[in-house]
Amino acid sequence: MYMVSVDAEKCVACGECAGACPGSVFVVNEHAELTGNECMGCQSCILICPAEAITLSEF
Numbered sequence: 001m002y003m004v005s006v007d008a009e010k011c012v013a014c015g016e017c018a019g020a021c022p023g024s025v026f027v028v029n030e031h032a033e034l035t036g037n038e039c040m041g042c043q044s045c046i047l048i049c050p051a052e053a054i055t056l057s058e059f
């Protein structure tokens with residue numbers, strides 16, 4: 001399984017990750033949060049994030 005986490009101190013709330021993710025749902029307010037648990041580990045959100053705020057874990 002994969003899980004992404006967002007560093008709230010780096011996130012600039014641009015919303016790019018929400019548009020890039022096909023498997024999970026990002027909710028962007030003051031910073032992005034991930035809801036749901038369907039991350040496929042595709043790294044699209046990580047690659048598109050301009051703030052390098054997203055990290056991927058495999059467990």
Ligand code: SF4
Binds near residue numbers: 004038040042056
């Ligand atoms: S790695 Fe892919 S599936 Fe997982 S949260 Fe990011 S964009 Fe979505």
Ligand code: SF4
Binds near residue numbers: 006015048
């Ligand atoms: S792409 Fe990065 S900076 Fe933009 S909302 Fe998502 S986590 Fe935050």
